[in-house]
Amino acid sequence: MTSLTFYGGVNEIGGNKILLEDQGTKIFLDFGMGFGIRGKFFEEFLTPRTANGIGDFLEMGLIPDIVGVYRNDLLTHYGRPPEEPDIDAVLLSHAHADHANYISFLNENIPIYCGETAKLILEAVEEQSKRDIENEVLNFKRRPLFRKDYKKPPIERVFKTFRTGDKLKIGNLEIEPVHVDHSVPGAYGFIIHTSDGSVVYTGDLRLHGNNPQMTLDFVEKAKESKPVAMITEGTRIDIKEDKSTEQTVYNTAKSIIGNTNGLVIADFNFKDVDRFRTFYKIARESDRKVVISFKHACFLERYASDKKLSVPNSDDENIMLFKPKLGTGTYDDDDYSNYRFIKNRLHYQNIVTADELRENQSAYMIVLNFWYFNNLIDLKPENGVYIHSLSEPFNEEMEISYERMKNWLDHFNLEFYQAHCSGHAPRSELIKIIREINPKKLFPVHTEHPEMFKEFFDNVDVVEKGREYEI
Numbered sequence: 001m002t003s004l005t006f007y008g009g010v011n012e013i014g015g016n017k018i019l020l021e022d023q024g025t026k027i028f029l030d031f032g033m034g035f036g037i038r039g040k041f042f043e044e045f046l047t048p049r050t051a052n053g054i055g056d057f058l059e060m061g062l063i064p065d066i067v068g069v070y071r072n073d074l075l076t077h078y079g080r081p082p083e084e085p086d087i088d089a090v091l092l093s094h095a096h097a098d099h100a101n102y103i104s105f106l107n108e109n110i111p112i113y114c115g116e117t118a119k120l121i122l123e124a125v126e127e128q129s130k131r132d133i134e135n136e137v138l139n140f141k142r143r144p145l146f147r148k149d150y151k152k153p154p155i156e157r158v159f160k161t162f163r164t165g166d167k168l169k170i171g172n173l174e175i176e177p178v179h180v181d182h183s184v185p186g187a188y189g190f191i192i193h194t195s196d197g198s199v200v201y202t203g204d205l206r207l208h209g210n211n212p213q214m215t216l217d218f219v220e221k222a223k224e225s226k227p228v229a230m231i232t233e234g235t236r237i238d239i240k241e242d243k244s245t246e247q248t249v250y251n252t253a254k255s256i257i258g259n260t261n262g263l264v265i266a267d268f269n270f271k272d273v274d275r276f277r278t279f280y281k282i283a284r285e286s287d288r289k290v291v292i293s294f295k296h297a298c299f300l301e302r303y304a305s306d307k308k309l310s311v312p313n314s315d316d317e318n319i320m321l322f323k324p325k326l327g328t329g330t331y332d333d334d335d336y337s338n339y340r341f342i343k344n345r346l347h348y349q350n351i352v353t354a355d356e357l358r359e360n361q362s363a364y365m366i367v368l369n370f371w372y373f374n375n376l377i378d379l380k381p382e383n384g385v386y387i388h389s390l391s392e393p394f395n396e397e398m399e400i401s402y403e404r405m406k407n408w409l410d411h412f413n414l415e416f417y418q419a420h421c422s423g424h425a426p427r428s429e430l431i432k433i434i435r436e437i438n439p440k441k442l443f444p445v446h447t448e449h450p451e452m453f454k455e456f457f458d459n460v461d462v463v464e465k466g467r468e469y470e471i
């Protein structure tokens with residue numbers, strides 16, 4: 001008998017934690033952080049206490065209270081006895097936090113399967129992040145963490161990487177990962193062959209990106225498997241259709257930048273390698289150098305090591321590395337070399353300071369996120385533009401930041417432009433994908449509107465969190 005239990009991604013966008021059981025084999029499909037449920041109780045200065053082990057996360061429902069899953073240091077710290085791991089594997093669809101980050105809490109003997117590129121991205125994140133209990137995906141340090149233990153090496157998790165065409169054998173399951181197109185490279189859907197037939201999991205996907213063929217490959221394979229069940233993402237089931245593509249982002253940004261003499265500021269997520277390529281291309285065509293941060297360099301260098309992605313490395317002649325002043329935002333320590341990801345790159349020849357950028361604004365496009373806007377005080381942009389290449393705010397918290405961002409732009413006379421296309425399929429694409437795959441049962445996750453699928457399909461299960469569904 002095969003069953004599915006949904007512990008996350010239920011009535012919320014992200015936080016997927018889906019347990020699949022088949023004759024004693026147990027795997028989780030993703031184990032992500034749920035921003036929705038987390039934001040219901042916590043914010044920037046009110047956070048789950050790590051001094052309570054895993055307790056605050058369990059109590060507030062950020063992770064399910066189930067046996068045989070979690071790190072023993074966190075359980076004993078919370079006053080519970082240690083447990084033997086009782087999960088055979090986690091299949092990670094892609095390296096976005098809402099699918100990956102709560103792997104941090106899992107017992108180190110549970111192996112994590114992910115795409116090769118997804119692993120590179122997790123490494124880039126690890127290199128640039130401070131150790132944090134919600135961000136210990138690759139490795140962790142036992143809690144409580146005393147000063148005397150700081151120097152001890154972390155405990156490494158077991159990662160097994162795959163590419164399309166590989167077949168994974170886990171217990172009595174055979175699993176085929178197939179690439180899909182999403183706003184991060186190394187994204188996969190899974191076809192899981194169980195004793196009751198195949199179960200298909202989309203992860204996050206779209207058809208309007210630069211690589212629709214990847215998603216179509218997955219759809220084709222999934223259809224061939226004649227699935228008894230399909231777990232589909234539904235982030236944008238409420239958006240009828242969407243005309244924005246990576247090409248429209250390029251067209252919009254290109255014309256804005258072509259009409260600008262001042263500094264160009266581009267704000268996009270560096271995990272989105274297609275978006276990087278779009279802006280890199282425009283910069284080349286506009287005789288501007290692309291200025292990135294040391295954190296961005298962590299990503300770019302991993303991407304460059306993946307020949308299939310064919311992106312320039314951080315020492316490319318058209319790329320400069322921005323060295324911020326100390327005491328700005330995250331760089332509050334008194335020495336650059338106290339930041340591992342900066343220290344390792346301080347010898348680079350293509351480092352540029354705010355003073356140099358300020359003197360020659362028309363020669364650069366800087367990738368700068370709102371959280372680093374205090375650097376504008378040093379850059380003093382004139383006649384500049386700011387291209388917001390991220391989604392528009394969709395909740396109150398984001399609205400407030402958005403207002404604050406606009407105040408900064410007003411202060412520095414920066415013209416605001418929006419140019420973005422989503423990583424998720426809108427309704428028209430979701431319907432097309434699901435009709436083609438034609439599963440017996442449909443389980444929408446990763447959406448605030450699962451019931452909307454009932455308008456288009458008559459085999460929909462609107463799932464309840466924590467309930468077991470037989471298939």
Ligand SMILES: [Zn+2]
Nearest residue numbers: 094096182204
């Ligand atoms: Zn995603």
